[in-house]
Amino acid sequence: xxxxxxxxxxxxxxxxxxxxxxxxxxxxxxxxxxxxxxxxxxxxxxxxxxxxxxxxxxxxxxxxxxxxxxxxxxxxxxxxxxxxxxxxxxxxxxxxxxxxxxxxxxxxxxxxxxxxxxxxxxxxxxxxxxxxxxxxxxxxxxxxxxxxxxxxxxxxxxxxxxxxxxxxxxxxxxxxxxxxxxxxxxxxxxxxxxxxxxxxxxxxxxxxxxxxxxxxxxxxxxxxxxxxxxxxxxxxxxxxxxxxxxxxxxxxxxxxxxxxxxxxxx
Amino acid sequence: xxxxxxxxxxxxxxxxxxxxxxxxxxxxxxxxxxxxxxxxxxxxxxxxxxxxxxxxxxxxxxxxxxxxxxxxxxxxxxxxxxxxxxxxxxxxxxxxxxxxxxxxxxxxxxxxxxxxxxxxxxxxxxxxxxxxxxxxxxxxxxxxxxxxxxxxxxxxxxxxxxxxxxxxxxxxxxxxxxxxxxxxxxxxxxxxxxxxxxxxxxxxxxxxxxxxxxxxxxxxxxxxxxxxxxxxxxxxxxxxxxxxxxxxxxxxxxxxxxxxxxxxxxxxxx
Numbered sequence: 001x002x003x004x005x006x007x008x009x010x011x012x013x014x015x016x017x018x019x020x021x022x023x024x025x026x027x028x029x030x031x032x033x034x035x036x037x038x039x040x041x042x043x044x045x046x047x048x049x050x051x052x053x054x055x056x057x058x059x060x061x062x063x064x065x066x067x068x069x070x071x072x073x074x075x076x077x078x079x080x081x082x083x084x085x086x087x088x089x090x091x092x093x094x095x096x097x098x099x100x101x102x103x104x105x106x107x108x109x110x111x112x113x114x115x116x117x118x119x120x121x122x123x124x125x126x127x128x129x130x131x132x133x134x135x136x137x138x139x140x141x142x143x144x145x146x147x148x149x150x151x152x153x154x155x156x157x158x159x160x161x162x163x164x165x166x167x168x169x170x171x172x173x174x175x176x177x178x179x180x181x182x183x184x185x186x187x188x189x190x191x192x193x194x195x196x197x198x199x200x201x202x203x204x205x206x207x208x209x210x211x212x213x214x215x216x217x218x219x220x221x222x223x224x225x226x227x228x229x230x231x232x233x234x235x236x237x238x239x240x241x242x243x244x245x246x247x248x249x250x251x252x253x254x255x256x257x258x259x260x261x262x263x264x265x266x
Numbered sequence: 267x268x269x270x271x272x273x274x275x276x277x278x279x280x281x282x283x284x285x286x287x288x289x290x291x292x293x294x295x296x297x298x299x300x301x302x303x304x305x306x307x308x309x310x311x312x313x314x315x316x317x318x319x320x321x322x323x324x325x326x327x328x329x330x331x332x333x334x335x336x337x338x339x340x341x342x343x344x345x346x347x348x349x350x351x352x353x354x355x356x357x358x359x360x361x362x363x364x365x366x367x368x369x370x371x372x373x374x375x376x377x378x379x380x381x382x383x384x385x386x387x388x389x390x391x392x393x394x395x396x397x398x399x400x401x402x403x404x405x406x407x408x409x410x411x412x413x414x415x416x417x418x419x420x421x422x423x424x425x426x427x428x429x430x431x432x433x434x435x436x437x438x439x440x441x442x443x444x445x446x447x448x449x450x451x452x453x454x455x456x457x458x459x460x461x462x463x464x465x466x467x468x469x470x471x472x473x474x475x476x477x478x479x480x481x482x483x484x485x486x487x488x489x490x491x492x493x494x495x496x497x498x499x500x501x502x503x504x505x506x507x508x509x510x511x512x513x514x515x516x517x518x519x520x521x522x523x524x525x526x527x528x529x530x531x532x533x534x535x536x
Contacts, residue, residue: 006446009446010349013341013344013345013349014345014349016341016342016345017341017342017345017346017358020338020339020342020417020421021358021361021362023413023414023417024362024365024414024417024418025361025365026380027372027373027374027376027377027380027414028364028365028368028373028376030376030379030380030386031372031373031375031376034376034379041379041382041384041385042379042386043379043384043385043386043389080274083270084270084271084274085271087267087268087269087270087271088268088271090267090268091267091268091271095268103268103272106272106275106276106279106280107271107272107275109279110275110279112468112471113283113475113516114471114474114475114476114492114515114519115475116475116477116492116495116496116512117286117475117495117512117515117516118282119499120286120495120499120505120508120509120512121282121283121285121286121509121512122278122282123499123505124282124285124286124289124505124509125278125281125282125285125286126282128285140278141278143274143278144274144275144278144279147271147274147275151271201367205367205368205369205370207369207370207371208477208478212499221369221371224369224371224372224375225371228371228374228375228482236371236372236375237372237375237376239372240368240369240371240372240375240376241372243369243372244367244368244369244372247367247368248364248367250367251363251364251367255360
């Protein structure tokens with residue numbers, strides 16, 4: 001009775017896994033299919049092939065404004081979050097001090113706070129200090145939410161570093177800054193680039209907090225939220241498909257950098 | 267080195283949250299918020315039946331979503347950890363990471379197309395002679411959305427914790443003629459308990475705070491706490507009241523999180 005393999009159980013476990021993955025990907029693939037479909041509200045049987053929705057978003061000036069806002073915010077956020085994340089990761093790697101747990105909690109907790117609460121807190125706070133409604137407020141909020149991701153990625157890379165490397169550099173007369181510049185940062189470069197891409201991708205997709213604080217400087221995801229509130233608009237699928245493709249390209253870059261660290265860090 | 271992150275998080279993360287506590291005691295006069303130390307907002311929210319209805323509804327959604335997602339996820343995580351080759355496992359894990367980089371809004375919109383009365387699922391069902399079922403704008407719709415949101419994360423966290431289960435223990439259980447199901451329930455699940463509980467906790471937190479699924483798949487009426495916050499905030503200057511709701515949510519989440527972590531790390535056999 002205790003043979004290690006029972007074909008029935010093996011097969012049903014695998015089928016269950018396939019069903020789970022199908023369930024997860026159904027809406028994603030559906031959105032792709034619907035974006036290329038002529039029907040306003042697709043059903044079975046599907047309508048004709050059409051690039052109408054792509055043409056509509058191409059010609060919509062508001063979509064372009066949203067797109068440029070998203071890219072602008074994403075680039076700045078990626079840079080800020082990666083710098084902050086590197087500082088945090090290095091602190092965790094190198095130093096031991098009183099209150100370190102509090103420091104780490106502050107650094108890593110933001111993603112666990114529900115986005116509506118973050119959004120409300122940010123809106124109330126930033127409008128008090130007269131920053132609400134600017135693109136800056138989205139950047140500030142996204143910086144808070146993205147830096148934990150950057151920190152985690154860079155920390156992972158630091159834990160692969162030989163701790164003697166730093167000591168060796170000091171023994172050879174390198175100052176702390178020289179060591180940082182010539183030893184640690186080159187070693188972390190793949191993780192730094194990966195962190196840039198991942199945080200950019202996170203910022204590209206974040207809509208809730210951006211919706212609260214952005215005012216008139218709507219990013220593309222906030223735009224989608226607007227479409228959702230309005231009438232049925234398959235343009236969402238077209239925008240979503242394009243956004244998905246760009247995110248995936250960023251992730252693949254990040255993945256390649258993490259996989260082959262030796263090739264990129266000379 | 268350590269300071270930039272510290273400053274940023276204190277100034278833009280901690281400060282807004284503390285400010286949220288402060289404004290819950292402020293008053294609104296002539297559409298302007300004024301600093302005050304007033305319990306009126308708390309009184310107003312906490313004595314309303316509407317609030318408590320929404321509170322209980324949100325709790326139920328989040329609990330059901332967390333349990334349901336964990337139950338669906340576990341056989342899948344088990345298959346990934348124990349039944350797949352290393353190469354396939356890497357591919358499956360990669361597949362499970364992809365949803366994090368798709369827009370949740372777009373997925374929810376796509377689910378609307380699947381779930382609506384004239385939508386794809388009902389069209390397929392009618393082909394095999396099953397009458398149209400209302401799925402969109404029902405609690406079922408909300409639940410489908412929440413499971414879509416949580417499932418990839420829960421599977422990944424469970425797989426991660428199953429990776430630490432000592433394979434020798436499983437082998438030993440087999441050698442001692444412990445039945446398959448019993449091995450899973452009495453050897454594997456207890457060894458991976460921390461990860462399984464943390465995964466369920468994350469599903470709870472995500473579902474508790476989400477306003478997209480309840481609004482666009484559940485219909486938004488009656489509201490959940492998150493919908494209440496967005497409604498109050500967007501409809502005017504009643505931010506103090508919205509902040510009371512937000513603070514109630516945070517305290518609930520803190521209590522749940524501490525209870526879950528305590529349960530996860532409890533000594534075995536007590």
